Amino acid sequence: MYVIGTAGHVDHGKTTLVQALTGINPDRLHEEQRRGMTIELGFAWLTLPSGREISLVDVPGHERFIKHMLAGVGGFDGALLVIAADESVMPQTREHLAIIDLLDIRHGLVVVTKADMVDPAWLPLVLDDIRTQLSGSALAQAPLVVVAARTGQGIDTLRQALDDLVNTLAVPVRRDEPARLWVDRVFSIDGFGAVVTGTLLADSLAVGMEVEVAPRGLRARIRGLQMHRSKIDVAQPGTRVAINLAGISHHDIQRGDLITVPQAIVATQRIDVRLQVAGIAPRAVSQGMHLDLFVGAAETRCRVTTLEGDAIAPGDSGLVQLHLDQPLPLWRGDRLIVRQASPSITMGGGKVIDAHPARHRRLRPEVIASLTALERATPADLCWAVVRGQLCRVSDVISQTHLSGDVVQQTLASMAMVVRFADDWVADSAMLDQVRQKTDKALASYVTRSPLRIGMPREELRRRLDLAAAAFDVLLLFWQQWYEPCGDGLIRPRGYQVQLTAAQQQVVARSLALLISTPYMPPEVSVERELLAYMQASGWVMEVAEGMVFHHQAWHEIVTWVLTTIDTQGSVSVAQLRDRFDTTRKYALAVMEYLDNKRITRRRDDVRVRF
The missing domain is CATH 1.10.10.10 (Winged helix-like DNA-binding domain superfamily/Winged helix DNA-binding domain)
Structure with a gap:
């Protein structure tokens, strides 16, 4: 299932086109129908000549409602750039086209509407002008279809063109990521309760599943699923879906929330991004600039830290760290848009490289090199970045890499430099060797200083190794062939025995008698303290x-x-x-x-x- 969305200037006929294609009027609000202008996102669906179904999302074209447009465009697999023949390319056409480019939507059609409103002799000139203005964009080579929605001219041709477009789409089925659906609409139905809609970006959702509303941390259960007004048991990635949620009120959810599996995503207020500044931007994105950030259907203000220079000029890209005013449940690879609030204009867009980075200092070559490498990282690279030099849980690797559990498990199993033990623990094998050498050295040093002690206190050894308690405990279990517990909270090399001198043996024998x-x-x-401690640790006295x-x-x-x-x-x-x-x-x-x-x-x- 694919989601195709409209884009284009206000009053260029997007909604009329969708209704001509589908028979569904996507303008659901009375105000929209009264004014003849789309304000909110509209939704419809279409059966193509091949029998396949697609979802259609109609977005508002007026510049005042660009935020609503951004809430829908993030889930597009392809775009219908709608341009009226009687006006050609207009300001919002250019901004919508820039957004399509910035979100890396590389497939689409250019639909020239209102062909019946111009002299047929002028139409070739209009088409030439459109093709010229699309030059250099993602849709520069997109098929161009001429229609007149009110008369039906070209609608069948457009349906076939959409069928051909779907053949070119190779949207990855991202089952290596947790299910994620940005809520773009929320309402309540009497007798059923809360309903949310959105495009499922990864994995699947099923009736009966427990889900989390992030970043609020609220839990709910999926009571029902619908796609194109038909009940389904399982929603697949890439589909427009309506979810009936039990155990939660629609008042507790809002547009921009994320429906996901429990504890899969930790909200963040700091992200590393490769930011592409739009060619239409009126000025550079500079250090310290405050912008509006849009991801999925969510939005918040953010502050820019430029990492490679003082500013990024229109048409250029650079590494930045964005500091968010509000926490958002973001994932590595999420696409985003940043806009200037006043005057309102799209400044750029990009992709999240790291959703939970440390705070970076600017102009540091090592930071730039690390982020550049992370951009190109494979699952093995991502896992190694977490495990290298560490002893950690597999669950830590999953949460920090933003890969699915299955992918992490398979990747770690294939990495020769990673040691797996105690089910949920992994370590850098070289680091593990170093820790074992430090352990041997610490125990040997302790025995030399205290030859009558049967073992070293566990807590003292843990501090010497600088390990967390949980990691230390699991490591000793893993190493039980080399080390063993003894006495009260002591540890020693397996098989180690204190060697008493002949004189000490005589003292022990006399004392026991x-x-x-x-x-x-x-x-x-009359026994020296060290020898008495040994006798007690050996269980001979108390x-x-x-x-x-x-x-x-x-x-x-x-x-x-x-x-x-x-x-x-x-x-x-x-x-x-x-x-x-x-x-x-x-x-x-x-x-x-x-x-x-x-x-x-x-x-x-x-x-x-x-x-």
Whole structure:
């Protein structure tokens, strides 16, 4: 399905032509029909001689309604440039033609209307003048069809020309992008609720799907879909579609909102653009200039930062960063128009290179080189720009490249320099090797400084590697063949063991024998702090207070009894612990306070209960 739209000066017969082609009057507003002038977008459809259907969008030609024209033209696959034979090319003809060029609409027809209003002898001269004025534009070589809509002259020829035009269209079916539909009309139908219309730019929408209204972040469900007043279950990319939304009021939606899949697009207020300044622009686009920005059916004010110079002259192009007054849900590759507010004129247009860039400083060669490369980037280039030197989630790659999940997954799988692990994580393989070398070095350095520690604290290692907690955790899982957890929050090379000297082994043996001799009133042992920490990390002893160390067997017995007593009796007291193990209050109280500090138990009045 293709969308063809009209363009041209006011009162050159666009609406009459659409009605002659389709039998549908696209002027739906009473004011439009009263004044005989299109104010809002109009819609119709046509079955071509081949049996194929196309959608027709009729846009207003008056300069006061150029904003309405821009709300519709962004979804065109081809254009019908309408020029009245009795007036030839006029100011709005030139501006509409410039917009067609700036939006890169390369296919279309030139329709010369009101042929019955001029002397047949003059018509060849008019056609020559039109062809001359179209020179250098996207429609310079477009077929030229002469019609008189009121008499029907040339209408069948135009239908065939439209059929031939459709044969030349090669609009990409962008299933590698999330579904996106700019709302160009919103209204309510009694008994059904909110309805929006627009052209579906990518992927598909289906009845029952949940969608998001961006940038508002509102959710809704598709209750129904219509195309050309016929119900459909699935809307394909490139089609004009009406969507009946459930779970939302039409008051909560407006023209310029975007219907898309949830969380697919993050709104932005800063974009990098290759801006082409229109040849009809009255002056250059300069640094700091404020302009009106139009994308799809959305509009906002923006401020221009020129990145390659101080200004871009009419007819030239350059890299700019646009700072938007309002956030818009934009996508890499979106086409846009910028206009001067007063006097009202189209200044230029372009394509979004990066929808979420950092703030650039002007006149930086590295910035210009990076954006120039990004313009020509393939999916592999885009993915590599995100992954290079990084450890990140696949979902981060999807959101930053503006590619679909399937395309990102396939691209990453084909990239030899990318390592994939833990389902949703990828890394630059060279960077991963560097991180592993830093890990080995950090652990070796720690062991050298603290030879009696069984492992390095995980948090200390994470800070040394400068990794986010989530990335660090998943990396250790990926590397578990080389590193292993040990003790309480420690990490070490797999298989690493502390090597005690003969003298240290003797101290350990004497200390353990002394502690087990009086297990519930252990004497103070003379052991250096590092060795004592090693004994505790190894699970041989438990230090509950300064100088108070229990043998692990006694400690296990005490803790088991405390918890069992709480579970059977509801609580336990210091006195009960003292009496059960025939110890003193000093030891019993130290045990209870240690368990409280470790959040194993908690004090309630004079007893302990489970934490």
